[in-house]
Amino acid sequence: xxxxxxxxxxxxxxxxxxxxxxxxxxxxxxxxxxxxxxxxxxxxxxxxxxxxxxxxxxxxxxxxxxxxxxxxxxxxxxxxxxxxxxxxxxxxxxxxxxxxxxxxxxxxxxxxxxxxxxxxxxxxxxxxxxxxxxxxxxxxxxxxxxxxxxxxxxxxxxxxxxxxxxxxxxxxxxxxxxxxxxxxxxxxxxxxxxxxxxxxxxxxxxxxxxxxxxxxxxxxxxxxxxxxxxxxxxxxxxxxxxxxxxxxxxxxxxxxxxxxxxxxxxxxxxxxxxxxxxxxxxxxxxxxxxxxxxxxx
Amino acid sequence: xxxxxxxxxxxxxxxxxxxxxxxxxxxxxxxxxxxxxxxxxxxxxxxxxxxxxxxxxxxxxxxxxxxxxxxxxxxxxxxxxxxxxxxxxxxxxxxxxxxxxxxxxxxxxxxxxxxxxxxxxxxxxxxxxxxxxxxxxxxxxxxxxxxxxxxxxxxxxxxxxxxxxxxxxxxxxxxxxxxxxxxxxxxxxxxxxxxxxxxxxxxxxxxxxxxxxxxxxxxxxxxxxxxxxxxxxxxxxxxxxxxxxxxxxxxxxxxxxxxxxxxxxxxxxxxxxxxxxxxxxxxxxxxxxxxxxxxxx
Numbered sequence: 001x002x003x004x005x006x007x008x009x010x011x012x013x014x015x016x017x018x019x020x021x022x023x024x025x026x027x028x029x030x031x032x033x034x035x036x037x038x039x040x041x042x043x044x045x046x047x048x049x050x051x052x053x054x055x056x057x058x059x060x061x062x063x064x065x066x067x068x069x070x071x072x073x074x075x076x077x078x079x080x081x082x083x084x085x086x087x088x089x090x091x092x093x094x095x096x097x098x099x100x101x102x103x104x105x106x107x108x109x110x111x112x113x114x115x116x117x118x119x120x121x122x123x124x125x126x127x128x129x130x131x132x133x134x135x136x137x138x139x140x141x142x143x144x145x146x147x148x149x150x151x152x153x154x155x156x157x158x159x160x161x162x163x164x165x166x167x168x169x170x171x172x173x174x175x176x177x178x179x180x181x182x183x184x185x186x187x188x189x190x191x192x193x194x195x196x197x198x199x200x201x202x203x204x205x206x207x208x209x210x211x212x213x214x215x216x217x218x219x220x221x222x223x224x225x226x227x228x229x230x231x232x233x234x235x236x237x238x239x240x241x242x243x244x245x246x247x248x249x250x251x252x253x254x255x256x257x258x259x260x261x262x263x264x265x266x267x268x269x270x271x272x273x274x275x276x277x278x279x280x281x282x283x284x285x286x287x288x289x290x291x292x293x294x295x296x297x
Numbered sequence: 298x299x300x301x302x303x304x305x306x307x308x309x310x311x312x313x314x315x316x317x318x319x320x321x322x323x324x325x326x327x328x329x330x331x332x333x334x335x336x337x338x339x340x341x342x343x344x345x346x347x348x349x350x351x352x353x354x355x356x357x358x359x360x361x362x363x364x365x366x367x368x369x370x371x372x373x374x375x376x377x378x379x380x381x382x383x384x385x386x387x388x389x390x391x392x393x394x395x396x397x398x399x400x401x402x403x404x405x406x407x408x409x410x411x412x413x414x415x416x417x418x419x420x421x422x423x424x425x426x427x428x429x430x431x432x433x434x435x436x437x438x439x440x441x442x443x444x445x446x447x448x449x450x451x452x453x454x455x456x457x458x459x460x461x462x463x464x465x466x467x468x469x470x471x472x473x474x475x476x477x478x479x480x481x482x483x484x485x486x487x488x489x490x491x492x493x494x495x496x497x498x499x500x501x502x503x504x505x506x507x508x509x510x511x512x513x514x515x516x517x518x519x520x521x522x523x524x525x526x527x528x529x530x531x532x533x534x535x536x537x538x539x540x541x542x543x544x545x546x547x548x549x550x551x552x553x554x555x556x557x558x559x560x561x562x563x564x565x566x567x568x569x570x571x572x573x574x575x576x577x578x579x580x581x582x583x584x585x586x587x588x589x590x591x592x593x594x
Contacts, residue, residue, distance in 0.1 A: 025450065029450070030458065031449070031454050031457040031461065034449050085410055090406035090407045090410060091407050091410065109387035110387045110388050113385065113388065113410070114449075114456055114457050114460075117378075117382060117414075117417065120417050121444045121445075121449070122449070124440060124444045125440075125444035125448060128437045128440035128441040136436070136437050137433040139437060140436060140437065141425070143421060143437075144426050147418045148418075150414075151422060152322055152331050152418070152419070156331070156411050156414045156415045156418065157331060160328040160330065160331035160411050
């Protein structure tokens with residue numbers, strides 16, 4: 001089963017990669033340098049966890065894989081834009097991402113700014129352009145879901161809250177609030193949008209799925225904080241120990257490493273609980289939950 | 298007729314202002330500082346020319362005014378985000394906008410970055426959330442139109458081309474290419490999206506409307522370049538003479554002031570020509586064309 005998951009993940013990661021290669025504007029199109037920088041920032045790296053979550057959620061609603069591929073690409077483009085903007089000097093000021101120079105180091109700051117802006121537009125363009133759901137009305141709802149997840153009450157809002165918290169002491173609920181927005185919102189969107197590509201779900205099912213995303217979103221961040229403490233820059237492909245250096249509150253700084261591990265395990269069990277009503281159809285989501293919590297990079 | 302236009306414009310500018318006040322997240326919502334900065338950057342200024350174009354185009358297709366209001370707000374949010382990012386130190390490095398400090402001066406660079414990012418998300422959220430067209434399929438097309446206009450093959454692409462052209466000698470076709478993307482794309486989107494809120498148009502009508510937007514988009518930029526040369530910072534509400542200082546190619550630097558005025562007049566006549574098939578229904582679009590070319594701020 002574990003090997004089976006690995007080959008499923010690998011196959012779907014390459015499906016996303018191939019689709020990104022096709023859907024991003026080619027380097028030959030004007031403005032060439034911008035398109036080159038967009039491809040540099042998105043292609044050839046990344047675990048593609050959000051698209052994998054979309055695929056796994058699509059299995060719950062028996063969604064067509066081609067639809068989920070576009071939806072997964074759209075979510076990944078939002079994630080990629082956020083990384084490019086996050087790495088800018090006025091934000092995290094980072095020079096290394098996925099083992100390569102960050103976009104503003106390889107090109108320049110103005111280009112990195114426009115790369116992020118253009119990736120966000122492209123994401124919504126794809127969600128509007130392709131046939132992704134049984135009705136155009138569902139598809140409009142998918143766009144609304146992603147826009148809310150990306151905006152000031154979602155990911156961007158979480159980043160703003162994060163900026164304001166540097167040097168402050170946050171308590172656990174405040175830290176949770178920050179991460180539910182910063183990381184959790186886009187993970188939630190990936191799952192819900194993936195599910196929207198297929199058959200309509202009942203309200204009870206949607207509610208369980210929503211709760212599930214909350215648990216894995218938090219688990220993802222807890223594990224990220226542990227990795228930031230324990231792993232090396234070489235393993236991570238990005239600068240390790242940044243959060244401690246920046247005096248940012250993390251699950252590790254508040255709970256310590258041991259309790260952070262315990263929290264991750266508890267969140268895994270809570271996530272499993274929410275998947276019960278889906279039975280065997282949720283097998284991939286269970287495996288992804290394990291993968292998110294046991295990953296070492 | 299002139300007075301009639303003034304009062305129409307004023308009434309519709311205030312409709313847009315009121316809607317922006319309502320549709321932007323309130324300052325009381327977390328993260329408060331981000332929402333405060335979003336409102337600071339969008340409210341209380343701006344000629345709202347793009348929403349006015351949307352209203353005027355909506356008259357061609359007998360569109361419901363409430364629909365066009367939301368569509369106009371969505372386009373204006375994209376415009377507002379582009380100004381916030383344009384003013385950043387890595388782009389135009391400007392400290393004054395609409396007679397007020399720019400967002401990164403009033404708040405800080407990181408906040409200005411997130412303000413722009415969040416305004417873009419909000420724009421697409423609104424286009425997906427409200428009932429704006431006779432069918433959800435048309436509405437998906439409106440989202441696609443705006444996303445293309447904003448992205449790397451539209452506005453953001455024009456800005457990238459602009460950055461690369463600093464210090465270079467552009468010829469007239471290259472300058473035109475840049476502005477068709479940088480300014481023209483969003484003006485085109487405003488008109489086409491406004492029209493989409495109402496009855497379906499014939500292909501011939503849509504083609505004329507599309508050509509019309511090309512002429513006024515260029516005219517807008519030609520006049521902008523003349524104003525940048527002739528007007529004062531106080532009149533403009535933004536720093537005058539920036540383009541010449543930055544050694545940027547403009548219509549004035551290539552053609553001189555006199556020929557730039559003549560070009561604007563020619564574009565006005567070309568724009569009028571395209572509106573002929575709409576007869577009296579295009580009265581507002583004709584007035585707006587005059588306004589764009591005769592404005593002195």
